[in-house]
Amino acid sequence: MSGNTFGTLFAVTNFGESHGPAIGCVIDGCPPGMELSEADIQPDLDRRRPGTSRHVTQRQEEDKVEILSGTYEGKTTGTPICLLIRNTDQRSKDYSEIGQKFRPGHADYAYLQKYGLRDPRGGGRSSARLTAPTVAAGAVARKWLQQQYGTVFRGCMQQVGDVAIGFESWDHVPNNPFFAPVADVSELEAYMDRLRKAGDSCGARIRVTASGVPVGLGEPLYDKLDADIAYAMMGLNAVKGVEIGAGFxxxxxxxxxxxxxxxxxxxxxxxxxxxxxxISTGQDLEVSIAIKPTSSIITPRDTIDMQGQATQIVTKGRHDPCVGIRATPIAEALLALVVIEHALRQRAQCGDVRAPLEPIGSSFL
Incomplete structure (x- = not known):
């Protein structure tokens, strides 16, 4: 009941803190016999990791993943897979002030009220640093789904602050730090530079899709596929809205x-x-998420201290002026975790079903 495990048949238990010695996850339920190495996981972690451009936090973490268990001679064994990512660039001194004050927009106050104590270093368990193990687990899920069904997961930025981003091609997404599907990102760069100089932050809108999804995934009542997608996306730090398809x-x-x-x-x-x-129709899964502005900013904010007295706080340290910039690979990973969970359920319950009609696909694509 502690909320650290996602999924049942493909269960991912996340562990660690932002400024602890390491973070990671344990995957329980990965089917055996799949070839798996660190090289299958590292590219997705590299897409998410900090310090990749001037527009994100300058914390320098290599995010090198280690597989500690669950494979033998390069293949999954069906036993728990432990993935470890060591923290190497913590600056705990940057968080000395917030140990006695609450940061507006952060979980400091809620965590203290729930647990009676909190780890202020980088946000502890509430830090977006803990999304790295999610991305690692998602890479394992993505590989299995691609091999089984040809499923492909993609994501891109649709909006940064009040700057809308048109869609030109998926091919542009890997070629810029914003995961933007456009060739020219100069407007986005100028916008982020102005935002950083102002000491402020902004939100973002992310699109994530899955193509090649089998027909029939999901249940008709409480475990609807789209309901579980929304649940997963709302579990991502800073997400305040989820749309499926046409959405709002x-x-x-x-x-x-x-x-x-x-x-x-x-x-x-x-x-x-x-x-x-x-229940999945075989069409592309289409999801959009809204991400709030980064709460850690250098603009002075009104707050209270541990004695309940009025004060102000400036959040020092290395922070993303827009956390949505690095959210795309995380959203892709979460979608993959939902799909593999439902794929394994479908295989267990309805693996022998032979539908009377062949899937019709999507003629609009």
């Missing part, structure tokens, strides 16, 4: 256009975001 745009749509028409060639649109009645 559904409010202004008419029923005559929102419902995705079926043709012999496939679905004519994807307002549903790849699920109907909580």
């Amino acid at each position: 745009a559904s409010v202004t749509q008419r029923g005559s256009t929102h419902g995705d028409s079926l043709t012999p060639q496939g679905f004519a649109s994807n307002n549903a975001g790849g699920t109907l009645g909580g």
Whole structure:
């Protein structure tokens, strides 16, 4: 009941603190026989790690993953896989002041009230540093899903602050620090430079998709696929909103256009975001998340101290002016963890089902 494990059949238990000696996770339930090495996991960690551009925190962590258990001769054994990532660039002195004050927008106050004590160094367990093990676990899930079904996960930035980003091509995403699907990111760079000079922060909107998803994943009531996706995304630090498919745009749509028409060639649109009645349709899963502005800023903020007295605080240290910039690989990993969980459930319960109709796919793509 402590909330450190995600999933049941593919269960990922996350451990560690931002400024502890190491962070990591234990994956229990990975199917045996899959080739797995650190090289399968490291590229996703490299996409998430800090210090990769001037627009993110300058904490220098290599985020080198170590596989401590669960493989033999390069293949998964079906036993728990322990993944370890050592912390090497902590600066705990940067957090001396916040040990006695509460940072607005952070979990300091809530953590203290819940546990009676808190680790102020980098936010302890509430730090986004703890998303690195999630990305590592997601890489394992992604490999299995790609081999089994050809499933591919992709993500991109749709908006930074009040700067909307159009979509040109997925090919642009790896070529800039914003995960933006456009060739020219000069406007985004200028916006972030102004924001940093002002000592402030902004939010972001991220799109994440999964293509090649099998039909039939998810349950019709409490364990709907889209409900579990929303649950997973809301578990990511700083996420304040989740949309599946058309999302809030559904409010202004008419029923005559929102419902995705079926043709012999496939679905004519994807307002549903790849699920109907909580069950995957075989279309792309389409998810968007809203991420709040970074709470750690150098602008003085009103707060209280441990004695309940009014004071001000300036959050020193190395922080992302927009935490959404590095959120794309994390959102992809979370989506992969949801899909593998439901894929393993489907295999267990309905593996012998032979549907009377072949999947029709998505004609609109």
